[in-house]
Amino acid sequence: MIEHIEQRKxxxxxxxxxxxxxxxCDSMRKIAVRAPEFASLxxxxxxxxxxxxxxxxxxxxxxxxxxxADPETGRVEAxxxxxxxxxxxxxxARVGDKLALWGPLGNGWEVAFRDKSPxxxxxxxxxxxxxxxxxxxxxxxxxxxxxxxxxxxxxGSRSASRAICLDDFRALGVDAxxxxxxxxxxxxxxxxxxLADLFPAGAEAFDALVLAxxxxxxxxxxxxxxxxxxxxxxxxxxxxMACGMGMCFSCVVEWKTDDxxxxxxxxxxxxxVFDASRLKWN
Numbered sequence: 001m002i003e004h005i006e007q008r009k010x011x012x013x014x015x016x017x018x019x020x021x022x023x024x025c026d027s028m029r030k031i032a033v034r035a036p037e038f039a040s041l042x043x044x045x046x047x048x049x050x051x052x053x054x055x056x057x058x059x060x061x062x063x064x065x066x067x068x069a070d071p072e073t074g075r076v077e078a079x080x081x082x083x084x085x086x087x088x089x090x091x092x093a094r095v096g097d098k099l100a101l102w103g104p105l106g107n108g109w110e111v112a113f114r115d116k117s118p119x120x121x122x123x124x125x126x127x128x129x130x131x132x133x134x135x136x137x138x139x140x141x142x143x144x145x146x147x148x149x150x151x152x153x154x155x156g157s158r159s160a161s162r163a164i165c166l167d168d169f170r171a172l173g174v175d176a177x178x179x180x181x182x183x184x185x186x187x188x189x190x191x192x193x194x195l196a197d198l199f200p201a202g203a204e205a206f207d208a209l210v211l212a213x214x215x216x217x218x219x220x221x222x223x224x225x226x227x228x229x230x231x232x233x234x235x236x237x238x239x240x241m242a243c244g245m246g247m248c249f250s251c252v253v254e255w256k257t258d259d260x261x262x263x264x265x266x267x268x269x270x271x272x273v274f275d276a277s278r279l280k281w282n
Contacts, residue, residue, distance in 0.1 A: 012037045013102035015053065018095055019075060024164045028081050028128065029091055030067070035101055036074030042066045044136035045108025045236055045273050048078065049244040051100045052089055062086040063241045063268070065131035065213075066104065068138070076101075079131045079165070105244050106272050109136050109211060112234035118209040121149040122198055124191055124222050126156040126214030130165055132236050132272075133213065137172050149209070152177065152198055156191025156218065160184040192221045199229050206231060212276070213238070223276040233276040239267040246270075254280035 016033040024030050031050075038048065051061035064078035082091050093099070109132070121140075123133045133153065140148055153176045157163045160178075163185050169176040178186030179194040187194045191214075199206055206229070212222040213236035226233035239251040246269035255265040256278045265271065 010041045011102065011104070012041060013100070015098050016076075016101045018093055018097045018099065020095060021091070021093055024079070025162050027083075028079060028162075028164060030077055030079050031090065031093075032075055032077045033099060033101065034074045035076045036071065038101060038103055039069040039074055039076050040071040042069045042076070042104040042135070043108040043110060044139055045110070045132045046104035046106050047132075047244070047272065048076070048101055048103030048105065050078070050090065052093065053098050053100055060086075060242050061100065061102070061244065062090070063105070063244050065128075065236070065272075067131045067134050069135065079128050081128050102244070106268055107270075108132070109234070109236075109273055111273055112209060112211060112232075112275075116209070116232075117147075118149050118207055118232075120206060120208035121151040122195065122208060122210045123151065123153045124156075124195060124210060124212040124214070124218075125154070126191055126218045127162075129212070129214030129218070129236070129238065130155060131213070133211075134165070134168060136211075137169060137174050141172050151175065154179065154191050154194045154198070156180075156194070156214070158182065190221065191218060192225050195222065195225055199231065201229070208232075209234070212236070219276070220281045223279070223281055226276065234273055235276045235279070236272045237267050237274060239272070241268050244268045256280070 016035045019032040021031045047063050047065045049061035067079050068077040153169050153174050156179045158181045163178050166176050179191045210226045210231050210233040219235045242248045242250040246266045251267040252264040254262050257263050
């Protein structure tokens with residue numbers, strides 16, 4: 001079992017100052033804030049809520065996976081796509097501006113590692129779905145190499161111009177591979193094509209774990225691939241959220257219970273990391 005990945009129930013809320021807010025491709029940005037209390041609590045795969053303190057439109061915060069967190073400096077980073085009113089407003093925020101932050105929220109990747117120590121690990125990301133993986137790779141790097149799973153990071157994008165943050169992962173020594181739909185970088189095709197190169201059909205059984213985060217169509221394809229190959233798969237969902245605290249039920253997903261019937265789970269408090277075999281994909 002990977003003992004370094006533990007869940008904490010602590011929650012912090014307060015005002016934070018923006019340290020940087022820079023574009024990393026045409027529609028995505030990386031924001032950094034100073035939040036030492038949050039940085040000391042967050043675990044890989046958990047998320048935070050950010051909200052502007054200027055005005056009440058939008059009224060609610062926006063959820064972002066914690067990309068990086070340094071307890072020593074207090075620097076916390078998140079990656080976001082500019083898609084609506086909240087993120088457009090966030091994109092206009094400047095260094096020194098203040099935001100409201102609360103978190104860490106949800107469960108993280110630790111739920112996927114309970115009672116198991118896989119020999120191989122595939123981290124599959126698309127778009128802003130890369131965000132919950134960087135902290136995980138940093139934690140894995142702390143484990144002695146003889147005990148660490150062989151880890152491959154797979155990122156899927158439309159083109160090379162949107163293949164972001166690869167150097168961050170490679171700097172940690174992880175095998176980082178890319179699949180682009182136009183073939184401008186790495187494997188031509190979808191990220192599942194790169195995944196098929198890692199786990200070819202007809203090979204012997206793999207002692208492996210697949211973790212995935214990205215758009216729903218990608219997650220569905222990765223989950224189906226894992227089922228076909230007999231691989232355990234856990235996914236971090238990007239369900240729209242309003243409160244992030246489980247009160248509004250706006251982020252529910254269908255979940256298979258132990259008796260085979262279907263119920264609902266809240267992504268913000270029961271997830272965002274779920275066993276892919278228990279989610280309704282169709």
